[in-house]
Amino acid sequence: MEKDYKKEIDYPLYKPIYETGKGFYIALFILLAIAAWAAYMYIRQVTYGLGVTGMNVPVSWGFYIVNFVFFIGISHAGTLISAILRLSKAEWRRPITRMAEVITAIVLLIGGIHPIIDLGRPDRVLNIFTAGRLQSPLLWDVTSITAYFTASTVYLYLPMIPDIARLRDHGGKLRWFYNFLSWGWHDTPRQKKVLERAINILMVIVIPIAVSVHTVISYIFSMTLQPGWHSTIFGPYFVVGAIFSGIAALIIVMITFRKVFHLEGYLKEIHFRYLGTLLLVMSLLWFYFTFSEYLTGVFAAEPHEMRTIMYKFTGPFAIFFWGMVVCNFIIPVIFLSFKKLKKIPGILFASITVVIGMWLERLIIVIPSLANPRLPLHRGIYIPSLTEWSLFIGAVALFILGYMVFSKFFPIISIWEIEEGRKESAQIVKQRVESYMPENVNNKI
Amino acid sequence: MKNSNKKYFLNKIFIFQTISVTLIWVLFIGIVLWVSNLVHLSIFWHDQRGISISISLVALPIFFTLASVLTYVFIGLHKEEKKLMSKEKGEEE
Numbered sequence: 001m002e003k004d005y006k007k008e009i010d011y012p013l014y015k016p017i018y019e020t021g022k023g024f025y026i027a028l029f030i031l032l033a034i035a036a037w038a039a040y041m042y043i044r045q046v047t048y049g050l051g052v053t054g055m056n057v058p059v060s061w062g063f064y065i066v067n068f069v070f071f072i073g074i075s076h077a078g079t080l081i082s083a084i085l086r087l088s089k090a091e092w093r094r095p096i097t098r099m100a101e102v103i104t105a106i107v108l109l110i111g112g113i114h115p116i117i118d119l120g121r122p123d124r125v126l127n128i129f130t131a132g133r134l135q136s137p138l139l140w141d142v143t144s145i146t147a148y149f150t151a152s153t154v155y156l157y158l159p160m161i162p163d164i165a166r167l168r169d170h171g172g173k174l175r176w177f178y179n180f181l182s183w184g185w186h187d188t189p190r191q192k193k194v195l196e197r198a199i200n201i202l203m204v205i206v207i208p209i210a211v212s213v214h215t216v217i218s219y220i221f222s223m224t225l226q227p228g229w230h231s232t233i234f235g236p237y238f239v240v241g242a243i244f245s246g247i248a249a250l251i252i253v254m255i256t257f258r259k260v261f262h263l264e265g266y267l268k269e270i271h272f273r274y275l276g277t278l279l280l281v282m283s284l285l286w287f288y289f290t291f292s293e294y295l296t297g298v299f300a301a302e303p304h305e306m307r308t309i310m311y312k313f314t315g316p317f318a319i320f321f322w323g324m325v326v327c328n329f330i331i332p333v334i335f336l337s338f339k340k341l342k343k344i345p346g347i348l349f350a351s352i353t354v355v356i357g358m359w360l361e362r363l364i365i366v367i368p369s370l371a372n373p374r375l376p377l378h379r380g381i382y383i384p385s386l387t388e389w390s391l392f393i394g395a396v397a398l399f400i401l402g403y404m405v406f407s408k409f410f411p412i413i414s415i416w417e418i419e420e421g422r423k424e425s426a427q428i429v430k431q432r433v434e435s436y437m438p439e440n441v442n443n444k445i
Numbered sequence: 446m447k448n449s450n451k452k453y454f455l456n457k458i459f460i461f462q463t464i465s466v467t468l469i470w471v472l473f474i475g476i477v478l479w480v481s482n483l484v485h486l487s488i489f490w491h492d493q494r495g496i497s498i499s500i501s502l503v504a505l506p507i508f509f510t511l512a513s514v515l516t517y518v519f520i521g522l523h524k525e526e527k528k529l530m531s532k533e534k535g536e537e538e
Contacts, residue, residue, distance in 0.1 A: 134483045134497035143504045150511050158518060179458050183519055184526030194521030198514050205510060
């Protein structure tokens with residue numbers, strides 16, 4: 001018998017799937033128009049070659065590689081944060097994990113296609129399969145991103161099965177689709193045990209994969225001898241930056257969905273305060289790594305290295321460098337340290353500045369080192385073209401579009417985890433806390 | 446939905462589900478073949494064989510574990526569904 005979704009306790013979570021407002025179609029149209037424009041610009045680039053971009057000699061990497069690193073960094077919002085919260089049994093994770101995992105799956109796809117966009121001849125990507133060199137960090141990227149994408153998709157899908165089965169039981173036109181995806185789920189204790197075991201295995205696997213992905217991405221820079229790139233701390237520096245931007249992106253997505261779908265009952269202020277605290281910690285860590293990175297460079301004062309550093313501190317990129325410091329450190333620390341400012345609007349503002357700041361950081365890493373090469377070449381300048389801006393905006397539009405489409409087919413908050421939390425959490429947490437506490441010695445006597 | 450129709454529908458769905466799970470193994474086999482080709486090329490060109498082999502030794506078990514976990518869940522959930530269905534059938538008879 002089909003169930004009426006309107007009678008469910010968690011009706012607000014079903015609503016976006018079964019009821020579509022005018023706003024959805026308007027947003028869909030605008031985003032599709034932007035994506036179509038970006039596709040046109042890309043076809044134009046393939047037709048005329050990379051001459052339509054701002055890339056040149058010696059700045060042979062531009063927005064595409066900046067966006068590649070940026071989007072892959074954002075992907076750390078999802079699977080990694082979700083896995084850590086699940087692993088640490090943080091009960092407040094329940095309305096957050098799904099939203100975070102969806103970010104990873106969509107953003108990895110978008111980030112992953114950027115190196116192909118960067119190729120003047122995209123057909124040459126096939127050379128990876130026929131004549132790739134496994135000792136090249138670029139190929140390590142291909143392998144690690146594929147592994148991360150596969151792991152993240154599986155990690156997103158498996159915890160969705162009980163919710164998909166609920167949608168199947170509600171009937172409707174897409175029943176066959178939900179039936180196909182629900183894998184015969186009937187909520188039996190044995191099925192729960194199987195799923196729980198699989199999620200536990202994935203949790204453990206996903207964390208090192210996520211950490212390795214951004215470390216490997218840093219290797220495409222640090223394995224070279226370019227000034228500003230050849231650094232041993234690039235691996236952890238990139239991972240910290242990725243988690244930092246990921247949390248900020250997650251907060252922005254959560255606040256947007258809370259507002260649009262009226263999910264105030266699920267995403268409460270306390271969730272944002274906890275995530276805000278995490279963001280603050282990551283901001284301090286980011287500053288520590290940035291400071292260490294530049295301190296060692298300035299202290300050694302190697303001429304090529306200094307030329308790149310001064311290009312960032314006082315040269316053409318000074319505005320971006322100091323803008324990055326303001327966005328990634330000064331604003332988040334001010335807004336997230338004081339209780340008065342640490343409300344939802346303040347946390348949203350800090351998160352937006354962090355996303356902008358982290359994009360600037362990627363720009364600052366990629367361009368100045370190429371503009372000041374170690375080889376006896378002239379100093380370069382890079383001005384992105386309309387094609388590059390269009391593809392950047394197109395990528396952002398694709399991300400929003402992907403998220404919107406996902407929320408039209410699946411619950412954006414895990415319904416079964418919320419239900420489980422309501423029924424069992426208090427009892428489980430009580431038992432857990434009691435098991436942590438030392439026994440009362442007087443009772444023993 | 447009539448019982449016979451329902452059974453036909455569920456069987457069809459099951460076939461498509463099995464195909465979709467097989468795809469992860471296709472991906473795994475594809476990656477094994479690809480990596481083997483690259484290792485073969487590095488040996489042929491005397492091009493840092495050690496690195497190629499160690500990278501593949503790290504990458505392949507990850508894909509294998511992911512495919513195994515997915516298959517484990519698929520089989521586990523369907524086994525239970527079959528049990529439930531045969532129980533239902535027994536009650537009807």
